[in-house]
Amino acid sequence: MLYDILVPQLTKNLRNLSAILDKGAQLAETKKFEVDVLLNARLAPDQFNLIRQVQIACDTAKLGVSRLTGKPAPSHEDNEKTLSEVKSRIDQTISYLNQFSTKDFEGAETRQVTTPRWDGKYLLGTDYVHHHILPNLYFHITTAYSILRHNGVDVGKKDFLGEMPFKK
Numbered sequence: 001m002l003y004d005i006l007v008p009q010l011t012k013n014l015r016n017l018s019a020i021l022d023k024g025a026q027l028a029e030t031k032k033f034e035v036d037v038l039l040n041a042r043l044a045p046d047q048f049n050l051i052r053q054v055q056i057a058c059d060t061a062k063l064g065v066s067r068l069t070g071k072p073a074p075s076h077e078d079n080e081k082t083l084s085e086v087k088s089r090i091d092q093t094i095s096y097l098n099q100f101s102t103k104d105f106e107g108a109e110t111r112q113v114t115t116p117r118w119d120g121k122y123l124l125g126t127d128y129v130h131h132h133i134l135p136n137l138y139f140h141i142t143t144a145y146s147i148l149r150h151n152g153v154d155v156g157k158k159d160f161l162g163e164m165p166f167k168k
Contacts, residue, residue: 001105001109002068002105002108002109002125002126002129003100003101003102003104003105003108004102005129006064006065006068006105006129006133006134007065007097007100009134009137010061010064010065010097010133010137011094011097011098012162012163013057013137013138013141013162014057014058014061014090014093014094014097015090015094015162016141016159016160016161016162017054017057017090017141017144017145018087018090018091019159019162020144020145020148020153020155020159020160021054021083021086021087021090021144021148023148023153023154023155023159024038024083024148024151024153025083027151027152027153027154031152035083036081036082037151038050038147038148038151038153039051039081039082039083039086041147041150041151042147043143043146043147043150047143048143049147050144050147050148051080051081051086052078053140053141053143053144053147054080054086054089054090054140054144055076055078055080055086055089056136056140057137057140057141057144058076058089058090058092058093059076060133060136060137060140061093061097061133061137062074062093062096062097063115064128064129064132064133064137065096065097065100067111067113067115067128068105068108068111068113068125068128068129069100069104069105069108070111071100071104073096074092074093074096076089076092108125109124109125109126110124110125110126111124111125112124113125113128141160142160145159145160
């Protein structure tokens with residue numbers, strides 16, 4: 001069950017993030033400025049820049065799934081500086097997520113999950129998904145979206161939500 005809740009949402013939202021980055025690149029090209037301006041932009045002086053928001057979104061996805069399944073996550077050095085490097089990080093994370101199946105998540109609902117920052121505390125798998133992975137992913141993607149929007153990129157709610165599985 002956690003696979004069905006988590007992996008499709010992580011994948012979809014990372015694809016949406018990649019698509020809004022493309023819109024940022026289009027604006028930079030149209031307005032004749034370096035896309036690095038957007039990649040290094042932030043909403044507040046004490047907030048991470050766009051690159052770091054993308055890195056954390058990717059880390060949230062890959063480390064969350066890794067902790068739930070017990071399978072190692074790919075390592076990234078957090079040294080991306082260009083749009084192509086940032087988009088490659090997203091693609092690598094999506095490729096990692098695509099390796100998983102429902103079977104990999106057997107027992108994950110009750111697995112005790114912790115991180116180094118939690119000082120020995122833990123969450124059960126289901127709580128980890130609902131109270132950490134998804135909210136953290138949405139926070140960093142929303143912040144990336146807001147940085148782009150604040151800098152004039154023509155993105156809206158449909159870009160954030162992405163394709164919907166409408167039925168007729």
